[in-house]
Amino acid sequence: MVIMQKRYMFLTFLILAMIFVIAFVAERNNCDSSISGQFHFKSKKCKELSPAKLLVTSLSTDRFIGVDELASKIIAEDPTYILIDIRDKYQFEKYSLPGAINVPFNKIPEVNDKEPFYKSSAYVKVIYSNNTLLADQAWIILRRMGCKNIKVLDGGLNSFFLTLMTPTKPKQTDSGDAFDLYRFRKSAGGYFGMPNPQEFFPAQQLAIYKAKRKIDIAPRTKMTDGNRAKVKKKVKLVKKKENKIEEEEEDEGC
């Protein structure tokens, strides 16, 4: 009896040891260790991609985000969008999109250890530069290091300024969509600092302008004996309104 128990114990121990070894070997293999000849025991390097995987993810053009889409996300203050500017410090300080962080191109490989949002797929990281190519190259490096959910601004800041901030007015024969896009771009440009021109008013200013016009167009009634009191009242009201508008105008110009 005792010998039988020993045998079974030996058997179970052997099986457990085998399972452990198999799991260990499997871990090492699926680790996708990208540097050849190096052995990593479930370490950070595990998260790096293999060339085949990287090629497959780079084939789709999903990683590009258009200028209009990005502008609408910035205006909506979407908290899951993080803008990364890969130009150098001087260009970044001169001008950058609101809320962007600066990671110069030379310092991209060091990003791995810094912030946790690079690894998480909950945040959408949008890389942008003056044009598309450098941002795309940064994307490949970051993707190889294992960062998830990274996008590239298609066209860069050049396209941003040439299409969004200074849109061309569509001709009368263009479709309604073109006019909608033009309107959207004008109002988005207003958010980013471009002043709205006279041809396109936001709602508030339009209301004030209309109110002013009513007062200017109102017909002047003749002063006859019976009318005197009413007309005096109207003149007083008109004066009051004009004073109010002047006060509002003063307030606006801060």
Add this chain to the structure above:
Amino acid sequence: MGTSNKSFAIVIALLLLLFVAAIFYVTKDTRNIVPFTSEPDKVLKDVLDEYNKISPIKVAKQAMKNDPSVVFIDIRNQYKYLKGHLPNAKNIYKADILNKENINYFHSLEELGKQAILYGDDVVEANAPFMILKQIGIENIVLMESGYSFFENNNLKAVSEMGELEMGSETAALDFAELIKNEKIKYDKISKEEEKVKINAIKSKKNNLKINKKKEVIFKRKQAQSPIKEIEKEEDDDEGC
């Protein structure tokens, strides 16, 4: 006891067989044929290096000369390749670029001392295969700085005779901060002028109201005074009959 010993031995033998089979299955390496050989730092330096890019004008010149030391590689799909490609270009679809035969082809080019120039529909399309090949360790490849669409509109000969274009894509097209400043200055000027005009209009209307009021007061005073004078005049006329 003997049979139990035998059965025990059989069980252990079977287990060992399973164990060996399991290890064999797990270590079967179908995917990771080619690993990366360079760290991201080196990749960065490679990317910024000027010698890893070539302008389309130089490419056109080499194509016109039939330069033997250079091979064009079209990474688009075969339909686009058949529509039109650079002369003597080889078609390797970008998804197949890590196949064994293609990698051997690149190595053979290296042995022959030739340089491979990758191009696609635009720079960004060829960028990913270029970078991946570089990271695998293939050195003799170069990226063309624009796409095949550059040659679709312009004849190959015409392109080869163009002056060197600055394809430097990383420069800003315009000074962004200056643009916003200037637009604001312009708008402030315009809005100030318009405000002046409006204020003047309102002022003039106020003045008109005042003037009208004054006129009416004067008119009433005149009316109050004038009836007496008219009656006096009528009496004078009656006297002379």
